[in-house]
Amino acid sequence: MVDDVVPRSALRGTLARLLRTGGPATRHATPVGEVADVADVADVADRGVRRDDRPADGATEPRPAGTAGHDLADDRVLDGGSGTGRDTGRGTPGGRDGANDETGRPDGAGTADETGRPDGNDSTDETGVRGEAASRLVLKDVIPRAEARLAERVVVVRAPEEVAALDSWQAVRLARHPDRPTTLDYAGHLLDDFHELHGDRLAEDCTSIVGGPGRLAGRPVMLIGHHKGGPDLAERQRRKFGMPNPGGYRKAARLMRMAAKLRLPLVTLIDTPGAHPGQDAERRGQAVAIAENLRLMSRLPVPIVSLLIGEGGSGGALALAVADRVLVSANGVYSVISPEGCAAILWKDPQAAPTAAAALRVQAQELLRLGVVDGVVPEPPDGAHRDHAEAAALVGRALSAALDELVPWDTDRLLTARRGRFHRFGVAAHAHTSGGTS
Numbered sequence: 001m002v003d004d005v006v007p008r009s010a011l012r013g014t015l016a017r018l019l020r021t022g023g024p025a026t027r028h029a030t031p032v033g034e035v036a037d038v039a040d041v042a043d044v045a046d047r048g049v050r051r052d053d054r055p056a057d058g059a060t061e062p063r064p065a066g067t068a069g070h071d072l073a074d075d076r077v078l079d080g081g082s083g084t085g086r087d088t089g090r091g092t093p094g095g096r097d098g099a100n101d102e103t104g105r106p107d108g109a110g111t112a113d114e115t116g117r118p119d120g121n122d123s124t125d126e127t128g129v130r131g132e133a134a135s136r137l138v139l140k141d142v143i144p145r146a147e148a149r150l151a152e153r154v155v156v157v158r159a160p161e162e163v164a165a166l167d168s169w170q171a172v173r174l175a176r177h178p179d180r181p182t183t184l185d186y187a188g189h190l191l192d193d194f195h196e197l198h199g200d201r202l203a204e205d206c207t208s209i210v211g212g213p214g215r216l217a218g219r220p221v222m223l224i225g226h227h228k229g230g231p232d233l234a235e236r237q238r239r240k241f242g243m244p245n246p247g248g249y250r251k252a253a254r255l256m257r258m259a260a261k262l263r264l265p266l267v268t269l270i271d272t273p274g275a276h277p278g279q280d281a282e283r284r285g286q287a288v289a290i291a292e293n294l295r296l297m298s299r300l301p302v303p304i305v306s307l308l309i310g311e312g313g314s315g316g317a318l319a320l321a322v323a324d325r326v327l328v329s330a331n332g333v334y335s336v337i338s339p340e341g342c343a344a345i346l347w348k349d350p351q352a353a354p355t356a357a358a359a360l361r362v363q364a365q366e367l368l369r370l371g372v373v374d375g376v377v378p379e380p381p382d383g384a385h386r387d388h389a390e391a392a393a394l395v396g397r398a399l400s401a402a403l404d405e406l407v408p409w410d411t412d413r414l415l416t417a418r419r420g421r422f423h424r425f426g427v428a429a430h431a432h433t434s435g436g437t438s
Contacts, residue, residue: 155401156327156375163365163376164330169354171363172339174331175311178236179385181392183210183225183269186309189392190399191216191223197255206248207239208272211255213264217400219407222259224252224320225269228310242311243276249289249319253296265303265403268320273338275316290319297322298422303406303414305399307377308332309384324418325402326372329395330379333362334372371424 157163166174187194191214199205211224228242229235244252259266275286297304297320306323312334328334337345342360343352367373377398384391406414 154378155397156377157330158368158375160365160369163368165365166331166363168357168361168363168366169339171331171333172311172353172357174383174385175333177310177383177385178228178231180271180310181384181388182230183223183227183271183309185230185388186225186269186392186395187212187214187223189389190396191221192218194223197258198251199254200247200250201254202247202250204245204247206244206246206251208242208244208276209248209252211252213258213262216267216403217396219400219403220262220264221267221403222255222262222264223267223269224255225309226272226317226320228271240276242272243274244272244316245276245278245281246284246286246289249275249286249293252320253289253293256293256296256300259302260300263302265305265407266300266323267399267403268304268306268323270306270308270312270317270320271310272313272316273311274313275319290315293319294322298418299415301411301414303403303409304418305402305406307395307399308334308373309395313338322418322422324406324414324421325374326421327375327377327398327402328364328367328373329377329384329391330364331383332364333357334367335360335362374421 154162181189184196187196187210194214195212196210197212208227209224210227211222213220213222215221216223226242226244227239229237229239256266258264275281275290304323305325306321306327308317308321308326308328310329310332311317312321312328312332314336317334335342337360339353339357339360339362340350342356344350347356361367361370364373364376368376375398378394380387380390380394409417
């Protein structure tokens with residue numbers, strides 16, 4: 001189960017040796033072929049290693065005396081700056097590794113004159129100051145290694161048989177999990193220079209719809225999405241559990257027109273049980289607001305990519321999903337009505353919701369088989385709510401791939417293909433069930 005038990009006092013040096021050599025916690029060398037397993041263990045603890053800094057034979061390289069500051073200089077270069085801890089962020093109380101404010105060096109790391117030792121290190125740790133530098137290099141390698149792992153995974157699954165079969169009701173429960181990433185969570189992870197815009201320029205600012213411009217992998221885009229409010233109940237209530245009123249759809253339409261004017265690709269993230277069904281919303285033109293969005297999106301002269309990040313319910317979801325590419329997260333659902341609503345109407349019993357969910361075929365595999373979605377975006381193990389960062393990385397790759405395909409298309413091709421996509425709803429499934437005839 002473990003290679004060794006490490007005393008707390010020796011933890012820093014042991015970690016440095018493990019990261020430098022790729023070997024186990026003991027002093028025994030490890031063959032190069034076994035490095036990946038050890039690196040995975042280091043990843044679990046959010047530890048990384050610059051593999052190009054390791055000797056090929058797994059041994060620790062001897063170091064000339066007086067070079068204790070060499071790793072520190074390298075680390076400052078990696079940080080994109082040089083100088084004191086104030087420059088690099090290490091000299092503050094929240095800085096890494098207890099760096100000194102005046103020198104920018106970790107506490108205990110100094111010159112030979114300062115420490116009285118030939119290598120400039122006053123630590124009693126058996127591996128010396130290299131542990132300090134290696135532990136900081138760890139953070140610089142976390143993101144590249146995560147990207148390397150993601151590169152091995154499929155960006156978008158397009159074959160129904162390759163999508164994990166999931167019970168319909170289980171899919172509904174996962175899609176509704178309160179800890180799933182929200183639109184603003186994805187914006188925070190994926191978009192640079194994101195600016196949320198507010199208001200429908202008519203009467204209100206619906207909090208169930210959020211959006212604004214930003215840069216996705218360097219590409220300017222307009223992001224619009226439903227927002228349920230996350231795990232906090234008060235925030236979910238403030239957001240009306242992601243059920244927009246007419247002002248929300250008018251705000252979305254305003255941002256869509258802005259995207260067309262600025263020639264920005266449009267990305268929409270869908271997570272709603274449906275449009276708000278209250279009397280006040282109906283009096284203020286809920287149906288008209290949704291219909292206007294459907295018409296507007298069908299004619300919008302820019303690429304549109306929609307992703308169901310959770311629950312997609314009825315026209316309230318479709319009002320943001322008339323797109324050139326419609327994707328669904330592996331644990332997302334999409335339906336013309338909620339399972340509870342369907343059960344109440346057809347079975348006269350809301351408790352029959354699991355049966356209704358199966359009849360509605362709401363889960364990702366069925367949506368792909370029916371041609372309602374164009375692909376399924378993988379999620380982290382056990383669901384997006386378990387790891388927001390990895391979920392966002394997977395979503396970012398899928399959105400970027402779709403935009404890479406669509407951006408070169410001219411307007412006529414976009415609009416023709418978009419209309420054709422919705423005209424073909426269910427055709428593939430019908431051909432399959434009828435033996436290839438239509």
